[in-house]
Structures are given as C-alpha cells and as structure tokens.
Amino acid sequence: MIWRNAEQCGQCLGDLAVAALIDEVELTPKPGLVDLQSSGSHKDMNAALMIASARSLYDSFEAMGYAAYGGESNKELRETLARIGRDGERNMLQTTGGINTHRGAIWALGLLIAGAAICGNGDAPEQIAETAGTLARFPDRHALVPTSNGTKAMQTYGVKGARGEAKDGFPHVVKVGLPVLRDSRRSKIPEKNARLNSLLAIMASLNDTCLIHRGGMETLLVVQQAAQKILDFGGVSSVAGWESLQQLDQDLVTRHVSPGGSADLLAATLFVDRLSNISLHHKETGGGVYYGKAYTSL
Numbered sequence: 669m670i671w672r673n674a675e676q677c678g679q680c681l682g683d684l685a686v687a688a689l690i691d692e693v694e695l696t697p698k699p700g701l702v703d704l705q706s707s708g709s710h711k712d713m714n715a716a717l718m719i720a721s722a723r724s725l726y727d728s729f730e731a732m733g734y735a736a737y738g739g740e741s742n743k744e745l746r747e748t749l750a751r752i753g754r755d756g757e758r759n760m761l762q763t764t765g766g767i768n769t770h771r772g773a774i775w776a777l778g779l780l781i782a783g784a785a786i787c788g789n790g791d792a793p794e795q796i797a798e799t800a801g802t803l804a805r806f807p808d809r810h811a812l813v814p815t816s817n818g819t820k821a822m823q824t825y826g827v828k829g830a831r832g833e834a835k836d837g838f839p840h841v842v843k844v845g846l847p848v849l850r851d852s853r854r855s856k857i858p859e860k861n862a863r864l865n866s867l868l869a870i871m872a873s874l875n876d877t878c879l880i881h882r883g884g885m886e887t888l889l890v891v892q893q894a895a896q897k898i899l900d901f902g903g904v905s906s907v908a909g910w911e912s913l914q915q916l917d918q919d920l921v922t923r924h925v926s927p928g929g930s931a932d933l934l935a936a937t938l939f940v941d942r943l944s945n946i947s948l949h950h951k952e953t954g955g956g957v958y959y960g961k962a963y964t965s966l
C-alpha cells in the first residue's frame with residue numbers, strides 16, 4: 669500500500685485527479701477543445717471555467733478514494749461511488765452555471781480512483797483499470813433513466829460510449845493513451861508534444877459520443893482519420909504533423925464539434941501516469957508519507 673490510511677489515500681488521489689484535469693485543460697493547442705488559447709468549438713466554456721470546474725470536483729474525488737481504500741469491487745461500492753459521482757455532477761453544474769464541463773471525467777476518473785484505492789499499488793495501470801472495469805460492470809440501482817447525448821448516440825449508432833469504455837477496463841487509457849505518451853517521451857520531444865500525441869492516438873480510435881452527437885458518424889470518421897494522419901506523419905513534432913494539427917483544429921471549429929470524451933480519457937491517462945510515477949518513487953525511496961501537493965510535481 670502506498671497510503672497509510674483512507675484519509676491519505678483520498679487526499680492523494682483527489683489531488684492527482686484535479687491536477688490531471690487541469691493539465692488536460694492547459695494543454696495547448698488542442699483540436700476543437702477548450703485550451704489556454706481558445707474555446708475551440710465551445711461558445712459556453714473557457715479555460716478559467718474548466719479549471720474552476722476541475723477544482724470543484726476535489727471533494728468528490730477525495731471521497732471516492734476514501735470510500736474505496738482497501739475495499740473490494742462490489743455492488744455496494746459501485747452504488748456508493750455513483751452517489752458521490754452524482755453529487756459531484758451537481759457541484760460541477762453549480763460551479764459552471766449549468767454547463768456540462770466534466771461529466772465524462774467524473775465517471776472515468778472516479779472509477780480509476782476507486783480502482784487505485786482498492787489495488788493500493790499505483791504502478792500497475794492495467795490492474796487499476798481492470799479493477800475500475802469490474803466496478804463499472806456492477807449495476808447501479810439508483811441510476812436515472814438515461815436521456816443523455818451519449819445514450820442517444822449509443823441507441824442510434826450502436827457504439828459503446830463512456831459506459832463501454834469503462835466496462836472494458838479503459839483500453840483507450842492503458843493500451844492507447846499511456847503507451848503513446850511514454851513512447852513519445854522516449855523520443856525526447858517536449859512533454860507538451862508527448863501529451864498531444866497521446867490525445868491524438870485516443871482520438872484516432874475512440875468512438876467519442878461527443879463527436880457523434882453533434883456531427884454524426886461521418887464526422888467521427890473524418891476526425892479519427894485526421895488524427896491518425898498526424899500520427900503517421902511522426903506526430904505533432906514533425907512539421908507536417910504540426911501543420912495538420914492546426915488544420916484539424918480549424919476544421920473542428922468550422923464543424924462545431926469537439927472530442928470531449930477523448931479529452932476526458934487524456935486526463936485519465938495523465939492521472940494513471942502520475943500515479944505510477946509516485947508509486948515507483950515511493951518504492952525507490954523506501955516509502956514515506958504522502959506529502960500533499962508535493963507529489964503532484966513528480
């Protein structure tokens with residue numbers, strides 16, 4: 669266990685989750701998404717609002733880590749997380765004046781926090797994601813009848829959406845986003861470019877219901893192919909890749925679409941990445957206590 673008790677676990681995972689969300693928003697330039705330079709395809713959001721939204725979620729993330737610490741994946745925990753998650757959504761909407769900034773992120777990060785708190789060993793991302801997946805597969809008796817954009821896309825086009833991604837053990841985090849992030853780092857490009865490559869790799873294969881809801885399947889395919897093309901150029905550090913990234917951004921803004929689900933899964937990737945760095949540091953230094961925000965710089 670890298671935490672001594674449930675309080676420490678909740679605080680550490682809460683800090684890391686908020687830091688991951690802020691890192692995602694601050695990553696610039698992202699195609700169609702809110703970043704530090706523009707609001708992308710969104711008329712009702714900007715970076716300050718997204719950061720306020722991220723911070724408003726700390727208590728919920730902390731509570732999820734606390735609730736899951738040293739526990740096991742079962743129906744009771746799933747329902748507890750769902751209750752905390754719905755409270756988190758209410759806080760987010762209060763903070764943003766009713767704008768849905770991070771619903772998908774609460775879902776993905778909440779489950780991964782719980783997975784990490786159960787496993788207690790942060791340097792095994794696959795195991796954490798699989799544990800999160802087992803939680804997602806339990807039913808939640810109190811779930812509302814879904815009328816969301818994601819549900820409509822799932823019903824119309826048969827895609828699995830955010831629920832499917834979680835139930836499958838977050839393949840776009842552990843098999844796509846994380847390997848591309850780490851491979852890109854190994855080629856010694858700037859950290860920002862490694863994160864952009866990771867986002868593009870997620871976009872190239874995710875059935876993002878945000879894109880489908882606003883643009884249909886045709887738009888999804890256009891975006892997936894454009895993201896893949898940038899990676900085939902050698903990623904955003906290549907001249908052609910960087911130019912194509914600017915073009916993709918303009919195209920998404922013109923089409924008024926945004927890969928919000930991919931952004932959430934990039935945040936989830938950054939979360940598991942930093943958690944495993946902390947965990948390895950903990951092992952190398954022979955343990956020690958969790959020093960609050962100091963860990964987030966690792």
Ligand SMILES: CC(C)(COP(=O)(O)OP(=O)(O)OC[C@H]1O[C@@H](n2cnc3c(N)ncnc32)[C@H](O[C@H]2O[C@H](COP(=O)(O)OP(=O)(O)OP(=O)(O)O)[C@@H](O)[C@H]2O)[C@@H]1O)[C@@H](O)C(=O)NCCC(=O)NCCS
Pocket residue numbers: 749750751752753754768769770771772773774775776777778779808814816817818819828829830831833874875876877878881882928929930932933
């Ligand atoms: C299970 C839930 C995730 C609900 O899922 P559902 O699909 O029914 O509902 P949505 O509200 O559509 O939420 C899904 C959000 O997940 C992101 N996402 C999309 N595709 C994927 C994917 N393939 N894999 C993973 N994640 C995906 C995405 O989130 C981002 O987009 C949000 C903005 O979307 P939207 O409201 O559609 O925004 P606009 O385009 O602006 O809409 P219009 O104005 O045009 O109408 C933004 O929040 C990003 O985060 C999807 O939106 C889950 O939420 C749930 O059941 N919660 C209940 C509580 C619970 O159980 N919690 C568990 C705690 S661990």
Ligand SMILES: Nc1ncnc2[nH]cnc12
Pocket residue numbers: 692693700701702703710718769770773926927928929931932
């Ligand atoms: N940066 C971002 N812009 C728009 N929607 C998002 N959903 C999650 N992150 C986002």
